[in-house]
Amino acid sequence: MDSPSSSSVIIVGAGVSGLSAAKVLIENGVEDVVILEASDRIGGRIRKQDFGGVSVELGAGWIVGVGGRELNPVLDLALKSNLRTIFSDYSNARYNIYDRSGKIFPRGLVEETYKKEVESAVQKLKKLEAGGGDFSNVTEPPTTQKTPIELAIDFTLHDFEMPEVEPISTFLDYGEREFLVADERGYEHMLYKMAEDVLFTSEGKLLDSRLKFNKVVRELQHSRNGVTVMTEDGCVFQANYMILSVSIGVLQSNLIAFNPPLPRWKTEAIQKCDVIVYTKIFLKFPYKFWPCGPGQEFFLYAHERRGYYTFWQHMENAYPGSNMLVVTLTNGESKRVEAQSDKETLNEAMAALKDMFGPDIPEATDILVPRWWNNRFQRGSYSNYPMISDNQFVHDIKNPVGRLFFTGEHTSEKFSGYVHGGHLAGIETGKALLEEMEKEKERTSESENQAFLLEPLLALTGSLSLTQNDAVSSLKCDIPKRSYLSGKVGIAELCYD
Numbered sequence: 001m002d003s004p005s006s007s008s009v010i011i012v013g014a015g016v017s018g019l020s021a022a023k024v025l026i027e028n029g030v031e032d033v034v035i036l037e038a039s040d041r042i043g044g045r046i047r048k049q050d051f052g053g054v055s056v057e058l059g060a061g062w063i064v065g066v067g068g069r070e071l072n073p074v075l076d077l078a079l080k081s082n083l084r085t086i087f088s089d090y091s092n093a094r095y096n097i098y099d100r101s102g103k104i105f106p107r108g109l110v111e112e113t114y115k116k117e118v119e120s121a122v123q124k125l126k127k128l129e130a131g132g133g134d135f136s137n138v139t140e141p142p143t144t145q146k147t148p149i150e151l152a153i154d155f156t157l158h159d160f161e162m163p164e165v166e167p168i169s170t171f172l173d174y175g176e177r178e179f180l181v182a183d184e185r186g187y188e189h190m191l192y193k194m195a196e197d198v199l200f201t202s203e204g205k206l207l208d209s210r211l212k213f214n215k216v217v218r219e220l221q222h223s224r225n226g227v228t229v230m231t232e233d234g235c236v237f238q239a240n241y242m243i244l245s246v247s248i249g250v251l252q253s254n255l256i257a258f259n260p261p262l263p264r265w266k267t268e269a270i271q272k273c274d275v276i277v278y279t280k281i282f283l284k285f286p287y288k289f290w291p292c293g294p295g296q297e298f299f300l301y302a303h304e305r306r307g308y309y310t311f312w313q314h315m316e317n318a319y320p321g322s323n324m325l326v327v328t329l330t331n332g333e334s335k336r337v338e339a340q341s342d343k344e345t346l347n348e349a350m351a352a353l354k355d356m357f358g359p360d361i362p363e364a365t366d367i368l369v370p371r372w373w374n375n376r377f378q379r380g381s382y383s384n385y386p387m388i389s390d391n392q393f394v395h396d397i398k399n400p401v402g403r404l405f406f407t408g409e410h411t412s413e414k415f416s417g418y419v420h421g422g423h424l425a426g427i428e429t430g431k432a433l434l435e436e437m438e439k440e441k442e443r444t445s446e447s448e449n450q451a452f453l454l455e456p457l458l459a460l461t462g463s464l465s466l467t468q469n470d471a472v473s474s475l476k477c478d479i480p481k482r483s484y485l486s487g488k489v490g491i492a493e494l495c496y497d
């Protein structure tokens, strides 16, 4: 059995939002924080893996929103941690659309189709707004009636680009450019550097005992007095407050049982939020056979099935000589390839490449297929707010339930879906909790003062064999039975092996 630790706040999840919340708390004097992370690493959906001789980003790859009127806080962190990034421009992708016989579509046709698709998206949004978000009045040609080039552009506009709902707050606030992270230490290096400010590190490793890995939270009891958490390995943690930073996909799954169950307003908001699955498949080749000139980093494959190996990127700009391609799949296609063997996926991807570049291209020597949907600690890649989200939905998704505070990219009103959304949400939640703790402190000291004033009365009632609580409740004063804040009663941790 571990010795009990004394803490005020449990943070579930050590992704960007959980770590950002921890930083705010610790920097403001709440040092007795415990971070429970289900996996054996920090970063969550910011995750690198060594593959084909370089470091590839399975999750977030871009710093989105650069060059605008405000500095993107994630770019700020990246600069401070010396992260290597390169400017990446996928707006050219539409001029490199291949048909199934390897021909590139002419510019004129591309421009015309692009304009049509953008107009149709705008019309759809307007109709939705007019109908209060009701999809039933919005008629659109089914994707089966679209041509392969229309499908490729439609995919790029809707699936590849934006998790945010219009208007794109990221672009308005931080700018329209995007930087690709191309650093052997991974995007996650930025998080290590950020965590280092408040957590103990040694030789580049986070060794702080407040950060606990392989702690899968399975049950969560909460009341007006505090929270108790049970983890899969039989540990029990208690605290005054909790910040839950798990993804929207995890909240929609049954990984964590809430006792008592979450109120209806909260569960309805959670279920209303869409989860996007976004998969980057990496392919390693013995040599490159694709064009690598200016404006050719991205190319599209126009197939009659929407989203079928549509969006491709070569890695020569990020890692020259890596001989690597990345193809992005989403939603239904992502789930489909997650369910099949990597060999089958490799065959499909090779067939698409042979359509574009001919039968003589070399076979890929390796493939990497991340499985975000089947990862029970993620259940998807990022949130996608309903097309028309009212203020109520936005508040419900992030508002606390008693002592349970919610954070994560999905709680960011303006930047949901992004790393900067997660980072800013963590900061906001940390600050909201600090405020609540301050209020509770005031309430507690007021109650203590009242109790002090009542002492002479208690002495009297003592002779009548009444308890303090009886005496107080008979006077209709609300004195908490147990104060978690005063005297750092905090977390107790018990593990049963």
Ligand SMILES: Cc1cc2nc3c(=O)[nH]c(=O)nc-3n(C[C@H](O)[C@H](O)[C@H](O)COP(=O)(O)OP(=O)(O)OC[C@H]3O[C@@H](n4cnc5c(N)ncnc54)[C@H](O)[C@@H]3O)c2cc1C
Residues within 6 Å of the ligand: 012, 013, 014, 015, 016, 017, 018, 036, 037, 038, 039, 042, 043, 044, 045, 046, 058, 059, 060, 061, 062, 063, 064, 215, 216, 217, 218, 245, 246, 247, 250, 255, 256, 278, 279, 280, 372, 376, 377, 378, 380, 381, 382, 407, 408, 409, 410, 417, 418, 419, 420, 421, 422
């Ligand atoms: C493939 C992909 C591509 C992306 N591309 C970009 C991009 O280019 N640019 C961009 O800005 N954003 C991108 N994103 C989104 C970005 O990665 C996320 O918005 C952000 O990292 C989310 O951070 P978070 O802290 O909210 O959640 P997470 O990173 O998911 O952190 C939550 C943590 O909770 C842990 N956890 C889950 N369940 C439990 C449990 N029961 N007990 C204990 N711990 C638990 C998880 O292991 C995880 O570490 C991408 C995401 C994916 C998956």
